Amino acid sequence: MPEFFDIHSHLHFPDYDKDREEVIARMLERGVWTISVGVNLETSKKEIEIAEKHKNVYTAIGLHPHDGPDDVSTQTFNEEGFAKLVVHPKVVAIGECGLDYGRSKNDPNIPSDTITEADKIRQKKDFEKQIDFAAKYDKPMMLHVRNAHEDVLDILAAKKKIYGEKLRGNAHFFTGTTEIEQKYLNLGFSVSFTGVITFVKAYDEAVKYAPLDMIMSETDAPFVAPIPHRGERNEPSYVEQVVEKMAQIKGISTEEMKKNLVNNALKIFRISL
Numbered sequence: 001m002p003e004f005f006d007i008h009s010h011l012h013f014p015d016y017d018k019d020r021e022e023v024i025a026r027m028l029e030r031g032v033w034t035i036s037v038g039v040n041l042e043t044s045k046k047e048i049e050i051a052e053k054h055k056n057v058y059t060a061i062g063l064h065p066h067d068g069p070d071d072v073s074t075q076t077f078n079e080e081g082f083a084k085l086v087v088h089p090k091v092v093a094i095g096e097c098g099l100d101y102g103r104s105k106n107d108p109n110i111p112s113d114t115i116t117e118a119d120k121i122r123q124k125k126d127f128e129k130q131i132d133f134a135a136k137y138d139k140p141m142m143l144h145v146r147n148a149h150e151d152v153l154d155i156l157a158a159k160k161k162i163y164g165e166k167l168r169g170n171a172h173f174f175t176g177t178t179e180i181e182q183k184y185l186n187l188g189f190s191v192s193f194t195g196v197i198t199f200v201k202a203y204d205e206a207v208k209y210a211p212l213d214m215i216m217s218e219t220d221a222p223f224v225a226p227i228p229h230r231g232e233r234n235e236p237s238y239v240e241q242v243v244e245k246m247a248q249i250k251g252i253s254t255e256e257m258k259k260n261l262v263n264n265a266l267k268i269f270r271i272s273l
């Protein structure tokens with residue numbers, strides 16, 4: 001049994017090219033399992049290769065909203081390509097996908113209000129295609145949402161009428177209000193939190209609000225390392241700090257929190273050991 005489940009990391013990133021095997025060995029030592037997430041077709045293939053070699057690594061495959069084409073008028077989710085990957089037993093979710101109005105696709109320094117309508121339309125089309133794809137293959141979704149909860153929830157609510165229980169998953173790196181959180185929960189989506197909760201109090205309410213069976217732990221490694229690693233490269237082993245902080249915020253023991261988080265990950269992503 002895993003001790004910890006980091007349900008969102010990116011082990012394919014070049015940040016790990018020099019020591020990927022050591023990073024995964026450290027995870028095994030500490031009983032840390034992860035879902036390592038692809039952001040386009042190529043990196044999804046790479047994630048499957050990594051997952052194949054390690055019993056504690058699973059993967060999610062999909063197209064990140066910022067991994068579309070430079071020409072925003074073309075639609076890019078390659079269903080044929082992903083259909084070849086989704087049948088792999090280590091693929092447990094579709095994503096990360098969703099909408100990101102938080103920064104310009106090509107330049108993170110360009111503020112969100114300069115995101116064009118054409119880019120939004122392209123993002124929505126790719127997101128809807130991935131919802132249909134997830135329903136077709138009966139997989140949970142790994143959602144990436146930034147400054148776009150309203151549009152994401154509208155799309156999910158409309159698709160829920162078609163797919164019912166089949167449409168489900170997790171809102172990764174959740175940073176919304178409890179009101180928004182409730183809307184995801186109503187649609188059958190859990191929420192997960194990163195190491196940001198170890199150095200910012202802004203999401204304590206959202207952590208407290210999440211039901212114990214609909215909350216998950218993640219690192220989003222190599223990004224946002226928790227205290228005491230803040231500013232360093234992150235890695236899935238550091239999920240331990242996220243879990244400790246979650247337990248503290250929820251006012252329960254770390255042991256109980258750990259057990260819940262592992263059970264939730266296994267249940268929501270239908271992982272049988």
Ligand SMILES: [Zn+2]
Pocket residue numbers: 008009010037096220
């Ligand atoms: Zn991610």
